[in-house]
Amino acid sequence: MSSPAQPLAASLVQSVDWLAIAPPTLAAVVALAVLVADLFVTEHRKALLGWTSVAGLAAATLMLLPLLDGDRSTFCLTRDAAVCSYTADRFTLVIQFLVLGGALLAALLSVTALKDARKTLPEGEYWFLLLSSAAGAALLPASRDLATLIVALEVASLPAFALVGLKYGDRKSSEAALKFFLSSVTATAVSLMGISFLYASTGTLYLTQVADRIQDVDGGLTTLADTGVVLTLVGFAFKTAAVPFHFWVPDTYVGAPLPIAAYLSVIGKAVGFSGLILVTVVALPSYADVWGPALAALAALTMTVGNVGALRQQATRAYSAVRLLAWSSVGQAGYLLVPIAAAAYSGDAERSIGSTVAYALMYGAVNLGAFAVAALVGRTKVLNRVADYRGLYVSNPLSALLLAFFLLCLAGLPPGIIGLFAKVTVFSAAVDAGLGWLAVIMAVNVVIALFYYLQWTALLFRAAPEGETGKHPVPVPLTAALALTGVLGIALSGAPQLVLRFTDTGLF
Numbered sequence: 001m002s003s004p005a006q007p008l009a010a011s012l013v014q015s016v017d018w019l020a021i022a023p024p025t026l027a028a029v030v031a032l033a034v035l036v037a038d039l040f041v042t043e044h045r046k047a048l049l050g051w052t053s054v055a056g057l058a059a060a061t062l063m064l065l066p067l068l069d070g071d072r073s074t075f076c077l078t079r080d081a082a083v084c085s086y087t088a089d090r091f092t093l094v095i096q097f098l099v100l101g102g103a104l105l106a107a108l109l110s111v112t113a114l115k116d117a118r119k120t121l122p123e124g125e126y127w128f129l130l131l132s133s134a135a136g137a138a139l140l141p142a143s144r145d146l147a148t149l150i151v152a153l154e155v156a157s158l159p160a161f162a163l164v165g166l167k168y169g170d171r172k173s174s175e176a177a178l179k180f181f182l183s184s185v186t187a188t189a190v191s192l193m194g195i196s197f198l199y200a201s202t203g204t205l206y207l208t209q210v211a212d213r214i215q216d217v218d219g220g221l222t223t224l225a226d227t228g229v230v231l232t233l234v235g236f237a238f239k240t241a242a243v244p245f246h247f248w249v250p251d252t253y254v255g256a257p258l259p260i261a262a263y264l265s266v267i268g269k270a271v272g273f274s275g276l277i278l279v280t281v282v283a284l285p286s287y288a289d290v291w292g293p294a295l296a297a298l299a300a301l302t303m304t305v306g307n308v309g310a311l312r313q314q315a316t317r318a319y320s321a322v323r324l325l326a327w328s329s330v331g332q333a334g335y336l337l338v339p340i341a342a343a344a345y346s347g348d349a350e351r352s353i354g355s356t357v358a359y360a361l362m363y364g365a366v367n368l369g370a371f372a373v374a375a376l377v378g379r380t381k382v383l384n385r386v387a388d389y390r391g392l393y394v395s396n397p398l399s400a401l402l403l404a405f406f407l408l409c410l411a412g413l414p415p416g417i418i419g420l421f422a423k424v425t426v427f428s429a430a431v432d433a434g435l436g437w438l439a440v441i442m443a444v445n446v447v448i449a450l451f452y453y454l455q456w457t458a459l460l461f462r463a464a465p466e467g468e469t470g471k472h473p474v475p476v477p478l479t480a481a482l483a484l485t486g487v488l489g490i491a492l493s494g495a496p497q498l499v500l501r502f503t504d505t506g507l508f
Contacts, residue, residue, distance in 0.1 A: 017074035020088045022063040023096050024138035027103075030056030031131030038124025046123040050111040053127040054477075057104040057134065064093055064100070073144075083206050085145045094357055095141035095274045098364050102266045103134035105368045105484060109259035109375050111477040116379060120168045121257065129159035129166070130263070137267050141274040146195045146205040146283070149275060150188070153239065156271045157184050160264060164256040176255020183238060183248040191235025197228025198283075207283040215286045229287050232279055233294065239272035242337060243302040246330050250309070253326035254319045258378055261322060262371035265329045266364040273336055273360065277353055281343050292344025299341055300441045303334025307448045315386040315459070321374055322384055324452065325367070328410065331449060332363055338426050338442060342433035355429040358499045362422040362492065366409040369485030373403040376478055386456055391464025399474070400460045402486045409489055411453035412446060417493035 018025075034049050034056075041048060067088050075085035107130065114121055136155025143149040161184065165177025199205055201221040202213040217225045238245040253261040280291050309327035313320045339355035346352045374384060376399055381388035393400035409416030412423040423446060430439040474482070492499055 015074065015076075017072055019066060020072040020074050021086060021142075023060045023067075023100060024135045024142075026060040026063055027056060027100070027131050027135035027138060030060075031128050031135060034131065035124060035128040038128070041124075047111070047115070049123050049127050050107070050114060053131055054104065054107045054111065056131065057100055057107055060134075060138070061097065061100040061104060064097055067093055083209060085148050085206070086139075086142045087144050088142055091274075091277075091353075091357070092142045094361070095270055096138045098270050098361055099137040099141075099267050100134060102270070102364050102368060103130065103137070103263065105372070105481050106130070106259045106263040106267070108477045108481040108484075109262060109372060110257070112379075112475045113257055113259050113375065115475075117167070117257070120170070121166055122168075126163065126166060129163050130260075133157075133159040133163070133263075134267070137271045140271050141278075143278065144207050144282075146198065146207070146210070149207075149278060150191060150195060153191075153271065153275055154188060156267075157188075157239075160260070160268065163260045163263075164252055167257065170255075172255045173257075174255075176252045179248040180252045183245070187235045187238030187245070189235075190231050190238070194228045194231030194233070194235055197224050198232065201225035201228060207278060210283045211285055214284065226290075229284055229290060232284075233276075233291055236272060236276040236279055237298060240269065240276060240337070241272070241302075241330055241333050242298045243305040243330065243334075246302070246305070246333075249330055250323050250326040253329075254322050258322070258371065258375045258384075261326070262368055262375075265325065265367055265371065269329070269333060269336070270360060270364070273340070273356060277340060277356065280340060281349050281353060285349070288344035292341055295337055295341035295344070296435060296438050299334050299337035300438055301334070302337060303331050303442060303445045306331025306334055307445045307452075311448060311452050313386065313452070318383040318385060320384075320386045321377070321389065324386060324456070325370060325374065328449070328452075329367065331445065332367070332410070334445070335423070335426050335442065336360060336363070338435075338438060339429040341438070342429045342435055345433040345435060346429070348432075352429045352433065355425045359422045359426050361499050362409065362418045365485055365488045365492065366406040366416070366419065369482065369489060370403060370406040370410070372478060372481040372485060373399050373406070376474060376482070379473070386459065389456065390459050390462050392460045394464045396474070399482065402482055404457045404460055405486070405489060407453045407457045409493070411450050413450070413454075415493060416489070418489065418496050418499060419493075421496040422499065 030053065034053055038049060071089040073084035073087045077083045114123055114126060133156050136152050140152035140156060143152050161177055161181045164180050165174050167173040198210060201217050201224045202210050204210055204213060214225055241249050284291065306327050310324050310331060313324045336356050336359055339352040343349040343352040377388060378384045405416060409419035412419045427439055427442060430442065
């Protein structure tokens with residue numbers, strides 16, 4: 001006589017599509033390999049760990065190419081092959097490209113940063129944590145159940161806490177890590193409570209099943225479901241650094257090693273926004289009347305506070321360049337929220353989400369480029385003030401031209417055509433959804449941002465301070481990072497349709 005548990009056990013037996021999960025898996029395997037190798041590699045050969053990590057991230061990025069021929073899913077229920085925990089569709093691949101490509105650029109910046117740190121950063125631990133975080137970040141956009149989603153979120157976040165505070169004896173770094181840790185733990189706790197409420201009211205963790213069942217929740221569980229929705233949204237708002245959950249950003253970016261600040265500004269946002277997209281438009285479309293207005297209000301508040309914060313930075317203040325980029329990233333998060341909010345009102349939610357993805361690709365390339373130039377200047381100007389960039393064109397013309405190009409892309413001005421196209425795409429998503437008031441607020445914020453971006457750009461071409469005409473040496477890894485971001489930004493400005501084609505995400 002068969003046990004009642006046998007049919008249930010049989011339904012949980014799942015096949016694994018190893019090619020589909022190859023990108024995050026390869027990053028995780030290289031992370032473990034680097035951690036073990038660190039035990040045996042002699043001190044003067046530690047640089048090999050860095051180049052191994054760079055090669056691992058490059059290989060993980062290339063593993064996306066075989067997945068372009070069609071959607072693949074794995075970890076599916078045997079009783080319902082359409083319900084899966086992992087899906088490599090167009091949306092997943094685009095975000096994984098952003099995550100793994102961004103992590104690769106951050107790794108190139110890190111090779112030089114670790115060499116300059118002179119043993120104040122432990123190399124083996126650093127590379128293990130960076131690769132582990134990248135693996136979690138690459139897993140998240142493919143997650144199609146709430147359990148996998150929260151696990152991927154934490155695998156991406158927990159190593160990042162340690163990376164921020166990894167520098168030996170640096171009080172500023174430790175304080176930044178603590179602020180980041182406390183805010184993220186709060187977000188996770190709130191998200192977990194919300195997810196537990198959703199599971200209790202729907203009886204499932206799979207996003208598509210949650211979307212179906214939450215519309216027919218028993219009357220006695222309606223309040224529980226509503227509370228679960230609100231708590232889950234609040235938790236992910238923390239992860240996107242949306243105002244008022246942004247307070248950790250400036251101090252964390254300043255206290256972290258500069259490559260990690262660059263990593264958090266792009267990959268951290270990609271993680272938060274892809275999770276928010278999956279929760280809202282895939283799992284909770286029936287609650288669009290709740291999350292739509294909430295995200296629209298958050299978008300308006302976030303872009304305004306971020307841009308005003310960047311505008312208030314004093315050029316002579318210590319670390320003002322990094323602080324300005326930090327506040328600017330908060331403002332950019334507001335723009336990224338606009339199309340997600342628009343998806344609640346639009347008849348074409350897929351196009352609205354595609355606008356966020358397209359904007360994220362543009363922002364990722366040029367923001368990492370700006371951080372690469374900041375890392376170059378920071379090698380000789382330890383305080384990394386905006387004033388330190390005065391006359392950069394004299395000492396390093398190519399770096400100055402690249403930074404000017406990146407800042408103009410972020411501002412949305414020619415020759416940064418890709419920045420202009422991305423902003424127009426987001427703006428049209430708001431207008432098409434009937435959110436005219438949000439489009440007006442966005443237009444005002446774009447004008448505010450023009451001031452501080454152009455102010456910094458103009459400073460690059462002014463006469464250098466007396467006696468400060470020395471050259472900035474550019475190591476090979478930094479040169480590679482600057483070249484990759486520069487070529488990508490220029491190529492996309494010449495052919496912006498390459499990014500705009502991602503408005504068709506294939507998510508639905």
